[in-house]
Amino acid sequence: MPVQIYNSLTKKKEVLVPLQGNRINIYSCGVTVYDRCHIGHARSLYVFDVMVRYLRYQGYDVRFVRNITDVDDKIINKANELKKTSQEVAFENIQKYYEDLESLSIDRADKEPCATENIPDMIKHIGVLIEKGFAYVANGDVYFSVRKFPSYGKLSGQGIEQMHEAVRIEKDPNKKDPLDFALWKKSKEGEPFWDSPWGKGRPGWHIECSVMSLKHLGCETLDIHAGGRDLIFPHHENEIAQAEALTNKPFARHWIHHGLITINGQKMAKSLGNFVTIQDALKKFSPDEIKMFFLGAHYASPIDFSESAVKEAGEALQRFDVLFWRAYELTKEKDVETKEADFIKKHREDFFKAMDDDFNTPQALAALFKLVSDTNKYIDHNKSDRDYLNIVFTAVDTIEDLGRNVFGLFLKEKERSLSEVEELLLEERKTARAKKDFKRSDELRELLKNKGIAVEDTKEGQVWRWI
Numbered sequence: 001m002p003v004q005i006y007n008s009l010t011k012k013k014e015v016l017v018p019l020q021g022n023r024i025n026i027y028s029c030g031v032t033v034y035d036r037c038h039i040g041h042a043r044s045l046y047v048f049d050v051m052v053r054y055l056r057y058q059g060y061d062v063r064f065v066r067n068i069t070d071v072d073d074k075i076i077n078k079a080n081e082l083k084k085t086s087q088e089v090a091f092e093n094i095q096k097y098y099e100d101l102e103s104l105s106i107d108r109a110d111k112e113p114c115a116t117e118n119i120p121d122m123i124k125h126i127g128v129l130i131e132k133g134f135a136y137v138a139n140g141d142v143y144f145s146v147r148k149f150p151s152y153g154k155l156s157g158q159g160i161e162q163m164h165e166a167v168r169i170e171k172d173p174n175k176k177d178p179l180d181f182a183l184w185k186k187s188k189e190g191e192p193f194w195d196s197p198w199g200k201g202r203p204g205w206h207i208e209c210s211v212m213s214l215k216h217l218g219c220e221t222l223d224i225h226a227g228g229r230d231l232i233f234p235h236h237e238n239e240i241a242q243a244e245a246l247t248n249k250p251f252a253r254h255w256i257h258h259g260l261i262t263i264n265g266q267k268m269a270k271s272l273g274n275f276v277t278i279q280d281a282l283k284k285f286s287p288d289e290i291k292m293f294f295l296g297a298h299y300a301s302p303i304d305f306s307e308s309a310v311k312e313a314g315e316a317l318q319r320f321d322v323l324f325w326r327a328y329e330l331t332k333e334k335d336v337e338t339k340e341a342d343f344i345k346k347h348r349e350d351f352f353k354a355m356d357d358d359f360n361t362p363q364a365l366a367a368l369f370k371l372v373s374d375t376n377k378y379i380d381h382n383k384s385d386r387d388y389l390n391i392v393f394t395a396v397d398t399i400e401d402l403g404r405n406v407f408g409l410f411l412k413e414k415e416r417s418l419s420e421v422e423e424l425l426l427e428e429r430k431t432a433r434a435k436k437d438f439k440r441s442d443e444l445r446e447l448l449k450n451k452g453i454a455v456e457d458t459k460e461g462q463v464w465r466w467i
Contacts, residue, residue: 140186339390
């Protein structure tokens with residue numbers, strides 16, 4: 001089955017057919033580095049990480065670019081607040097952004113260009129738009145003339161007059177039309193600036209992505225442009241206008257937008273006291289627990305972040321761990337080889353079918369959990385099979401392979417060894433269990449749990465795992 005994705009531009013699912021052979025060029029709007037990344041950023045970063053992983057798993061040559069906005073009003077305001085330069089604020093938060101990526105075990109994009117590294121290209125792009133009559137200079141600023149681009153509004157599905165009525169637009173005496181947007185901003189006193197044919201200034205936000213996507217992917221039409229649903233208008237609408245006015249070609253064939261995140265049913269905002277950074281979330285939850293929470297909802301759907309929801313996802317995650325330890329106890333120090341059974345093949349195919357259908361992670365995750373259940377049943381009821389251990393090994397290897405290489409789970413191995421005290425507690429519990437001293441057995445289970453060790457009683461005996 002070919003990969004199908006919902007295209008925000010055409011409002012329907014479409015088969016993904018690369019423009020150049022097997023290569024897929026993907027661009028995603030990245031972070032504006034004025035503060036630490038929050039849990040909403042985490043969802044965006046993870047959603048597109050999973051998509052890229054899956055397409056590569058299926059053999060596509062994916063080239064993925066995600067930008068970093070390091071010059072912006074928010075950065076300038078933050079710098080003034082902290083009495084630092086905007087460059088210092090941007091640099092500090094870029095380092096924190098990379099720390100967050102590493103903490104979550106999310107891969108960097110192939111290229112993550114900073115806006116400030118590409119300003120000469122932006123100036124060149126703006127110059128051509130002026131020459132072609134799509135942009136005009138006004139008192140050191142440069143604006144894109146929206147009415148000169150007839151198809152403006154095709155992504156958001158609104159006509160120009162509708163936008164004019166619906167959108168609150170700040171008055172600007174330099175604009176010929178209230179809907180026109182800035183390509184170049186004249187610098188104010190104390191702001192960072194670059195020299196340009198129109199005077200000292202800096203690029204507008206929208207032009208950054210148009211230029212960096214085409215430049216760093218080396219094409220005039222992207223296969224996929226990705227971002228949050230909140231970016232459809234005006235950001236992505238403006239990107240289309242700037243790029244297509246320059247090249248006279250479609251800017252992107254497919255547009256993918258992920259749903260937004262709320263916190264306990266409310267929009268996340270510092271003023272509401274519910275602003276959750278990635279750093280804070282990771283103090284309470286593991287990367288895999290957070291990822292499991294995200295996987296439980298389709299990327300296009302909104303999702304509500306709460307401690308109870310993430311804990312529930314973490315409990316589901318333990319089903320993998322229990323099976324992994326059961327299989328390890330069975331197969332350790334044994335010679336095993338790959339041997340597929342029908343139930344393994346079925347659930348793997350269901351996983352692919354779900355992911356091919358617009359990256360349906362809830363259904364794909366359900367296929368993995370069904371494989372976990374059937375593997376546990378196989379372990380319990382098929383000990384006499386000639387290929388018993390080989391099939392157990394293959395089932396678990398399949399789960400680990402898809403979980404690790406597509407979902408980015410199980411990437412951080414729990415490497416700590418048991419201490420002497422922990423080993424003694426495990427042995428004492430095993431003895432208590434054998435003597436049917438269940439009260440002491442339960443007490444020891446809680447002691448071990450407080451040390452980060454979960455104990456399970458199986459038909460093969462006591463097994464443990466790190467939690």
